Each structure stands twice: as C-alpha cells, then as structure tokens.
Amino acid sequence: MDLRLPLASPTAAPAGAVPVVELLSADKLFADGNRGVAPISLTIAPGEFVSLIGPSGCGKSTLLKLIAHLYEPSEGRILWWRGAFDKVGRAGRRLAFVFQEPTLMPWANVATNVRLPLDLAGVPRGEAVARVGTALAQVELGDRAGAMPRQLSGGMRMRVSIARALVTDPDLLLMDEPFGALDEFSRNRLDEDLLALSHERRLTTVFVTHSVYEAVFLSTRVIVMAAQPGRIFAEYTIDEPQPRGESFRLSDRFAVRCRELSGLLHAASVASRSVPA
Amino acid sequence: MTPLIERAWVRNALAPLLVGIFVLIVWQAFCVLRHIPPFLFPAPTDIAASLVENLPTLLWALLSTMKVTLLAFALAAIIGTLTAFLFVQSRVIEVSLFPYAIMLQVTPIVAVAPLIIILVKDTFWSLTLCATVIAIFPIISNTTIGLRSVDPGLLSYFKMNKASRWQVLWRLRIPSALPFFLAGLRISSGLALIGAVVAEFVAGTGGRSAGLAYEILQSSFQLDIPRMFAALVLITVTGVLLSACMALLSNLLLGWHDSAMEDGR
Numbered sequence: 001m002d003l004r005l006p007l008a009s010p011t012a013a014p015a016g017a018v019p020v021v022e023l024l025s026a027d028k029l030f031a032d033g034n035r036g037v038a039p040i041s042l043t044i045a046p047g048e049f050v051s052l053i054g055p056s057g058c059g060k061s062t063l064l065k066l067i068a069h070l071y072e073p074s075e076g077r078i079l080w081w082r083g084a085f086d087k088v089g090r091a092g093r094r095l096a097f098v099f100q101e102p103t104l105m106p107w108a109n110v111a112t113n114v115r116l117p118l119d120l121a122g123v124p125r126g127e128a129v130a131r132v133g134t135a136l137a138q139v140e141l142g143d144r145a146g147a148m149p150r151q152l153s154g155g156m157r158m159r160v161s162i163a164r165a166l167v168t169d170p171d172l173l174l175m176d177e178p179f180g181a182l183d184e185f186s187r188n189r190l191d192e193d194l195l196a197l198s199h200e201r202r203l204t205t206v207f208v209t210h211s212v213y214e215a216v217f218l219s220t221r222v223i224v225m226a227a228q229p230g231r232i233f234a235e236y237t238i239d240e241p242q243p244r245g246e247s248f249r250l251s252d253r254f255a256v257r258c259r260e261l262s263g264l265l266h267a268a269s270v271a272s273r274s275v276p277a
Numbered sequence: 278m279t280p281l282i283e284r285a286w287v288r289n290a291l292a293p294l295l296v297g298i299f300v301l302i303v304w305q306a307f308c309v310l311r312h313i314p315p316f317l318f319p320a321p322t323d324i325a326a327s328l329v330e331n332l333p334t335l336l337w338a339l340l341s342t343m344k345v346t347l348l349a350f351a352l353a354a355i356i357g358t359l360t361a362f363l364f365v366q367s368r369v370i371e372v373s374l375f376p377y378a379i380m381l382q383v384t385p386i387v388a389v390a391p392l393i394i395i396l397v398k399d400t401f402w403s404l405t406l407c408a409t410v411i412a413i414f415p416i417i418s419n420t421t422i423g424l425r426s427v428d429p430g431l432l433s434y435f436k437m438n439k440a441s442r443w444q445v446l447w448r449l450r451i452p453s454a455l456p457f458f459l460a461g462l463r464i465s466s467g468l469a470l471i472g473a474v475v476a477e478f479v480a481g482t483g484g485r486s487a488g489l490a491y492e493i494l495q496s497s498f499q500l501d502i503p504r505m506f507a508a509l510v511l512i513t514v515t516g517v518l519l520s521a522c523m524a525l526l527s528n529l530l531l532g533w534h535d536s537a538m539e540d541g542r
Binding site: 068069070089095097099101103105107108116117119120121148 | 428430431433434435437438439440444448449452455532
C-alpha cells in the first residue's frame with residue numbers, strides 16, 4: 001500500500017474562504033521509529049467543529065499536536081491560514097490548546113492561571129485583568145476568580161483551562177480529550193457550554209474524543225481514524241442546525257447519527273487490526 | 278460539642294506536652310527515691326537549678342553556637358540554591374559535579390573537621406565552614422529535584438505560548454521547586470546546628486568562640502553533669518525552635534500545596 005497517496009478530503013469550506021489549517025500529506029515518524037500518523041491530507045475551514053475519533057493508537061492526538069505545531073511533520077507540509085506557523089501570530093491570529101488535564105499552576109489562583117498566556121505575551125496588566133474577567137464569566141466561573149485550583153471540582157478546573165484558552169481570543173481552538181476524565185453529567189454540561197461558546201465566537205475547533213455521543217453532539221464534521229498506520233479512515237458530516245441542546249441529544253436524529261458513527265468507528269477498529277504495520 | 282481530645286490543637290500540642298510532663302515526673306521520682314547523686318544522673322530540678330545558676334555563661338555560649346549555625350545555614354541555603362540552579366542549566370555540569378556533592382555528603386564531618394580547623398585560621402570561620410559543608414547537601418539535592426519536577430503538561434503549555442527561558446524559570450520552575458526547597462531548608466536547618474556543635478567539639482575552642490559544645494566538654498571534665506544537661510537542653514530547644522520556624526515558613530509559603538492540607542477540608 002502506498003502510504004504517500006493523499007486521501008481525498010472533502011471540505012465544508014465555502015468557496016473562497018481561507019482554510020484555517022491545511023495538511024498536505026503531512027506525516028509524523030517518531031525518533032524511535034514509531035509512525036505517529038501516515039501521510040494525511042486534511043483541510044479545516046473557518047467555523048468548523050471537527051472531532052477526531054478512533055481506536056487507541058490511531059494517532060488522533062498526534063494529528064492534533066501536528067495541527068498545534070507541538071510536533072513538526074516528518075514529511076509533507078502544514079499550512080495555517082495558507083501560511084507557515086511563524087506567520088500565525090503576526091497576522092493577529094491565535095491558536096489555543098486545551099490538554100487532557102487542566103494543567104493549571106497549583107500555586108496560583110484561578111484568575112492568575114487564566115491570565116498566564118496574557119502575562120507570557122506581555123499584555124498590560126489592566127487590559128489582561130479585564131479580559132480574564134470576561135473569559136471567566138464565559139465559563140461561568142466569574143465568582144471563583146480568587147479560588148485555588150485544589151478547591152475546585154474536576155469540571156470547574158477544566159472550565160478554568162478553557163477560560164485560559166479563550167482569554168487569548170483564539171481563532172483556532174484545539175482540544176485533546178478535554179472532558180475524558182469527567183463524569184457524564186459534567187461532561188454534557190461542558191459540551192453544551194463549549195458548543196454555545198464556539199458558535200457565538202465563530203471559533204474553529206478541532207476536538208479529540210473517545211466518545212461517539214460527544215462527537216455527534218459537538219461536531220459539524222467527524223474524522224474517523226484507524227490505526228496501524230494512523231490514518232483517516234472516514235469522514236462523517238453532521239449538518240444539524242445550531243444551536244444544539246438537550247433536545248438534540250434526546251432526538252431520534254441524534255440516535256441515528258450515533259448509530260451510524262458507531263458503525264464507522266467499528267469498521268475503523270476492524271481495519272486497524274487487519275492492516276499490517 | 279466536640280470532645281476536647283478530638284480537637285486538632287489539643288491533640289497536636291497538649292498530648293506531647295503531657296507525655297513530656299509524665300516523663301519528667303517519673304525521672305524526678307526515680308532520682309529522688311533512689312537517692313541518685315546529681316554527678317551521676319541529675320534530676321530535672323538539678324538541671325533546672327544549674328541552668329539558672331549558669332545562665333549568663335550558657336547564654337553566651339548559645340549565642341556563639343547560634344551565630345555559627347545561622348550563618349552556616351544561610352550560606353548553605355544560598356550556595357546550595359545557586360549550585361542547584363547551575364545543575365539544572367545543563368546535564369553536563371550536573372553529571373560532572375554531582376559526585377562531589379555526594380562525596381561532601383557521605384564523608385563524616387567529624388573526620389574532615391580537624392582538617393578544616395587546621396586549614397582555616399579563624400576559629401569562627403572554620404566552625405562555620407564545617408557546619409555549612411554538612412548543611413548544604415539537602416538544599417542542593419532537594420532544589421535540583423524541585424527545579425526538575427515541573428509538570429510536563431505545564432511545560433509544554435509554556436513552550437506553546439513561546440515563553441522565554443526566564444519566564445519558564447521564574448513563573449514555572451521556581452514555584453514548582455518551592456515545596457522541595459523548603460523541605461530541604463528544614464532538614465538543613467537541623468544539620469547546620471549539628472554541624473556547628475560537632476565542629477565545636479572537634480575544635481574544642483574556648484575563649485570568645487566558646488559554644489555550647491565547649492560548655493559540655495568543660496562540664497564533663499569537671500564532672501558537672503547537671504550543667505552538661507543544661508547545655509544539652511539549650512541545644513535541643515534551639516533545634517526545635519529552628520525546625521518550628523522552618524515549618525512556619527513552609528505553611529506561610531505553601532498554602533496552595535497538598536502538604537499544607539493535612540488538617541484542611
């Protein structure tokens with residue numbers, strides 16, 4: 001099998017809009033010889049909410065880190081707004097990354113944690129404080145600015161982590177299984193809030209998840225990945241109207257979507273086993 | 278209402294106090310009832326009497342020991358921290374120097390002290406040097422571990438946000454290292470006192486630099502056992518106070534840390 005063959009990637013981009021991210025046969029070989037992902041071609045358009053889903057080892061986190069520029073592709077290219085990564089900041093465009101863990105500074109209170117990216121970028125204190133207030137209000141933690149991380153629940157810590165991403169006013173939000181460790185109730189609430197936020201702020205979001213339900217609820221497009229080698233197995237577009245809420249989650253259409261996506265995921269995990277590395 | 282014994286402060290302060298009083302009473306009773314002479318084994322009251330009688334001399338000695346201890350502790354904290362910062366700057370530096378730090382640690386100070394005392398003419402500085410050598414290791418090792426024990430997630434977050442080396446050090450490495458550093462300080466404060474006393478024993482100096490160890494030596498030559506005990510009590514009290522100061526400092530600086538939460542929540 002020719003790994004360099006780019007997979008066809010239909011995109012929801014309206015004609016003429018500058019895509020947020022383009023992967024051009026980008027792959028990742030780790031130093032230990034493990035292949036993170038086979039050459040992948042993928043285009044993400046402004047305003048899309050793209051979920052990456054797949055069996056473990058399929059490279060969804062690797063793909064996300066390539067998009068975040070936490071990894072350099074071994075071969076191929078990645079373009080952000082049709083340019084190289086070092087042009088991202090100069091054009092006033094920003095990426096924000098939310099990790100699996102909240103990764104907060106335990107010695108600093110909520111407001112200081114959220115202010116961190118602004119402090120690192122040298123934003124004047126007065127402006128930074130005002131933006132922190134807005135970001136905390138958006139994640140409904142306006143009254144917990146002075147709390148220490150250890151005083152918060154897991155869900156609240158994740159909200160702080162999201163506020164820290166939002167405070168930079170990002171154009172592209174990258175999230176690596178952010179709610180995986182939370183109970184279902186907190187996860188559903190955070191999903192709803194995240195969706196409302198990303199819709200309201202016209203964010204482009206790439207979201208790694210294990211959960212079919214979460215992917216269907218949040219995404220405009222789901223990328224189903226398969227392992228050995230990590231690759232895009234299928235794409236699944238979800239053109240349900242926004243805003244989505246609890247009524248969508250309880251609807252028949254939601255159940256049908258979940259069943260279809262589960263089927264694709266199952267096929268992907270079968271394909272992951274049958275293809276030799 | 279909570280029973281008295283279940284309140285935290287009662288348990289933490291009163292219980293050890295009661296044990297201490299009980300031991301003192303048994304000790305006193307033993308000495309009085311068996312008519313043990315004070316030059317063999319003094320009763321607590323004999324020690325207290327000696328302490329009061331010799332108070333001016335003992336306090337001067339205490340002052341001398343404290344000067345050595347505190348200066349050595351401060352030097353160990355400063356030099357140890359600087360060394361740790363040097364170690365984390367590059368693996369090469371750490372690998373080349375760390376064995377020598379361990380050598381400093383494992384060589385018994387009693388064996389090195391005579392050498393230092395011969396080499397360094399000024400008694401005060403030779404004592405301080407001995408105490409510093411013994412107190413420095415926990416600071417170096419703890420601070421090095423602390424500076425390295427940065428949450429890898431936070432480190433990638435800083436790197437993603439294009440944080441400078443200085444920002445990573447100041448905003449991430451130093452706060453992460455603080456609990457380790459403070460634990461090192463606590464161990465080191467005790468060791469500085471031990472180092473000072475041991476060095477005084479070896480130096481055996483009287484005169485202006487006469488410390489508590491010298492008082493103990495003198496008392497033992499004169500078979501003044503109560504005074505020996507009195508000097509010992511002062512050393513112990515000093516050690517306890519030093520340790521308590523360090524604990525207080527930790528609690529002040531580490532309100533956020535898990536170790537400060539034992540009684541919380």
